[in-house]
Amino acid sequence: MSTTRATPGRATPGRAPRRRLTPGRIARNTTLVVISLIWALPTWLLLVNALVPAADYGGTPHWWPQGFGLFDNMSQAWTKADLGPSMGNSLLYAVTSAAAAIVVATTAAFATVIMPVRHKALWFWLIYSGTLLPLQVFLRPLFLAYADTxxxxxxxxLFLVYVAIAIPFAYFIMRNFALTLAPEIIEAARIDGASWWRVFWQIHVPLSRSAMVAAFVFQFVSVWNDLLFGITLSTSKNIRPVMAALAELQGNYSNVGPPVVLGGALLVSLPTVVLFFSAQRFFVSSLKLHG
Known part of the structure; x- marks a missing residue:
């Protein structure tokens, strides 16, 4: 019976080799931990102060839980801000506008990457330039145009605005994904006589499904969290999105405390959290495909 002795510095068969801790690796890991803590700090404060009963809040933010009034705070926020209809509006805007933007972006990416069109770089910058200007510059012309029409x-x-602002970044994601697809697949399909329309629907779209889901999640969250256009282009309760309704809790005529506002903020963020975890497997499959 023979025994295998592990040689120092060599990996034992069947066992993953150990990574040595170098100063560069330690510095990188430390930086990532610090950045994660900085990112998590506002979330921690949100959760802790949303737990405080509104009647017990003294005006000073809490760093540690003080009682449990989360459900009561959420209930007050839901009632006083009338979040039900506004959440339905935001769900409608986020789903339809994100879906429409993904369809347009996927089609544009296929045309400017896969199809033999001229001036591909020009088309890219023409579409992507929609993300280069701050959204505030569009408020006045949009408000005047909407008032006249x-x-x-x-x-x-609101649907038109959200589709317009969602297309450029969605196109950026879909174009970059299309650049990673093997051109031999498209060439083989074209040689077999497949039309561009058939190549798009039967080859390009199935291969791009994970990227489409990822882009949809990004745009859904962006539209759901919009406040700027919601308070500028709508006033009615049956039209305004949820962030515009939630903002009324902090208005001059509101008498609720910060725990109620934070409880409402936590409540309206739940759909985006659920969507992200539901679509997590598509992110993982995309990483495995291109890892």
Missing amino acids: GLYDAQFG
Whole structure:
């Protein structure tokens, strides 16, 4: 019976080799931990102060839990801000506008990467330039145009805005994904006589499914969290998105305390958290495919 002795510095068969801790690796890990803690600090404060009963809040933020009034705070926020209809509006805007933007972005990425079009770089910058300007520059012209055309305080008007602002970044994601696809697959399909329309629907879309889901999640969260256009282009309760309704809790005529506002903020963030964890497997599959 023979025994195998591990040689120092060599990996034992069947066992993953140990990574040595170098100064660079330690510095990198320390930096990542510090950045994670900085990112988690606002979330911690949100959770802790949302737990405080509104009647016990003294005006000073708490760093550690003081009682448990979360459900009561959420209930007050839901009632006083009338979050039900506004959450339905945001769900409608986020789903439809994100889906429409993904369809347009996927089609544009296929046309500017896969198809033999001229001036591909020009088309990229023409579409992607929509993300280069701050959204505030569009408020005045949009408000005036919407007031003149009857789109102000209308669901279709907000839908158009959200689709327009979602397309550039979605196109950026889909274009970068299309660049990683093997061109031999498209060439083989074209040689077999497949039309561009058939190549798009039967080859490009199935291969791009994980990227489409990732882009949809990003745009859904972006539209769901929008406050700027919600308070500028809508006033009615049956039109305004949820962030505009939640903002009224902090208005001049609101008499609720910060725990109620934080409880409402925590409540309206739940759909995005659920969506992210539901789509997590698509992110993982995308990483495995291109890892």
